[in-house]
Amino acid sequence: MVLKIESVTKRFGHFTAVSNLTLTIPEGEIFGFLGANGAGKTTTFRMILGLLDSNEGKISWDGQPINYSTSHLIGYLPEERGLYPKLKVSEQVVYLARLRGMNKKDALKELAHWLDRFKVPEYMNKKVEELSKGNQQKIQFISAILHKPKLLILDEPFSGLDPVNVELLKEAVIDLKRNGTTIVFSSHRMEHVEELCEFLCIMHKGKPVVHGELKGIKRNFGKKNLIIHADFPLDFIKNQSGVTKFKTTVEGANIQIENEDMAQRILKDLVGKGVIRKFALEESSLNDIFIEKVGASYE
Structure with missing residues (x-):
């Protein structure tokens, strides 16, 4: 039915x-x-x-x-x-x-x-x-x-x-x-x-x-979320091509990127700079998609 x-x-x-x-x-x-x-x-x-x-x-x-x-x-x-x-x-x-x-x-x-x-x-x-x-x-x-x-x-x-x-x-x-x-x-x-x-x-x-x-x-939204916890500043990532959003957190940063390939480039840039405690690539949340399509968070 x-x-x-x-x-x-x-x-x-x-x-x-x-x-x-x-x-x-x-x-x-x-x-x-x-x-x-x-x-x-x-x-x-x-x-x-x-x-x-x-x-x-x-x-x-x-x-x-x-x-x-x-x-x-x-x-x-x-x-x-x-x-x-x-x-x-x-x-x-x-x-x-x-x-x-x-x-x-x-x-x-x-x-x-x-x-x-x-x-x-x-x-x-x-x-x-x-x-x-x-x-x-x-x-x-x-x-x-x-x-x-x-x-x-x-x-x-x-x-x-x-x-x-x-x-x-x-x-x-x-x-x-x-x-x-x-x-x-x-x-x-x-x-x-x-x-x-x-x-x-x-x-x-x-x-x-x-x-x-x-x-x-x-899947069709394309953009991904990258969560990094590190013991060193991550601000140098903010202005890289392919980074659409950057938010500093207590433990590191939450970053929105245009595609998965960008995550590999960022990981290479991090190597040798200090201790990386977390590096996680995730799908964009529904809230991310809502904000993109409607223009405001609905919390």
Whole structure:
């Protein structure tokens, strides 16, 4: 069940939020959307779900538009929390699960399982408003996946979570993928996308500036990162041809270079100057690529 976005444009008056977007999202994969605020990610998600109509183009899942006949197969976690604060967790989650076709007994069983997994079984009968923002986010995530959706859309799922709970949610996302769920998510944390996604799209002002398989994106970017730890100054490297960025660190320098051959030339220049404690050549990070394509770090 492949998700296809074909030449989709969405305008609000004279403002174009998404412009001529074409993507194919493979079945059973985790697909990441990146972009600064206003890049068009949330608008794209809402068009996929049928909450907004596009002005041009079409979106299909397994060849058909997403509508009420397929809504029980979809899970959605919005960026804005949408839980009723006065309801108990069990009442809230069971209500949403029954809207997606689950019976009360099965919903309560699944809820107990997920609360145990997220190490908060005592929240079953607490009101949503009694929970911290991070724990509300966990309940909202459970609400989105309790009915075992085939397509799951997560808009900033790690927002408000501490590092321990981020890991719990990441493990859950990976398990859902292993069980065949297609997952589309956005995050402002590059390392999360880099860790979880094989495919991604970087959007800027409503347009895709980079999209495809992560490995291919990194390979085609060309530039590499060179990390050097040494007991002598490295400033002489800064102005060499092929060095595109140079940052002094406590232990040496982090250097961006145009290609792998440049690393060999730098290594030859270092020999005999003193002790080299680390010399590591790495692929450019997703953050490097984002900065290059969009023009600003998104941390």
